[in-house]
Amino acid sequence: MISRTARYALHVLAILAARPHERLRGEEVAAATGIPVNYLSKILNQLRKAGLVESRKGWGGGFQLQAEAGQRPIRDVLVIFDGLESADRHDCALGRPACDSEHPCAMHDEWAGVRDGFTRMITATKVADLAD
Amino acid sequence: MISRTARYALHVLAILAARPHERLRGEEVAAATGIPVNYLSKILNQLRKAGLVESRKGWGGGFQLQAEAGQRPIRDVLVIFDGLESADRHDCALGRPACDSEHPCAMHDEWAGVRDGFTRMITATKVADLAD
DNA sequence: ATTTCAATGGATATATACATCCATTGAGGT
């Protein structure tokens, strides 16, 4: 449902959102989250390319939440790391390609409910809400 | 949420549940489901070991739903292929080990709702309900 | 008995997510 990498990203954003005006080094974020440093660097880089985070190199450098990023729904983060399909699900629980309201599988309605709850959750929750 | 292998298994059971009194060869099940034959054989074997399916070797052999298997909730199938944790989830959407009602994460309640819907779905739906 | 059929089981291959390593770049301090 949410990949480990996407959860890492959300955890990172939570840390940064808690200190919106500081610049944190990768090492610090790694220490705070427990994410392996090298892997974390890839994640931070993707967040930067996506415009959610700003970075500065060298002495005094580090990462910082981009100004308006706090108001973005965490759905945006899931799209980046797990793709659109994982954020806007309209799949069948049994993987049937032809499952729809006309020809529903045994779990069609219940699964639609589950998906809906998930969608609601990831659109209602904003990055800023994650801050510890 | 549900691994591809578990979905395969459910699809297989759906096929067998539709013809409870016939014995179907692996090849036939593969043709009906689109699951790669060799991989399918592993799945059918696990289902047999778990007592959900009966098999017979050699000429006229094949697979058949075990007598009472139709009444088993599909949760039982998920436990076999994806493990207990995936069926009885009490995890945090953000992966926080210490997330509970005392110290909830930002999505605690919504996620609990999603999990609940899922649990309800997989316990309410029986193997026999999957039959086409 | 022999042949044929189909499940069983073990070993191996592929794809993908997760993780590590190291050389390069750019920015600040001296």
Added chain:
DNA sequence: ACCTCAATGGATGTATATATCCATTGAAAT
């Protein structure tokens, strides 16, 4: 100018899920 710091980026390694291959076993037909 030079040194140090920390992000960037490319190449490589590891684990797991998914998939394939083939030799063996058991059962029915002849």
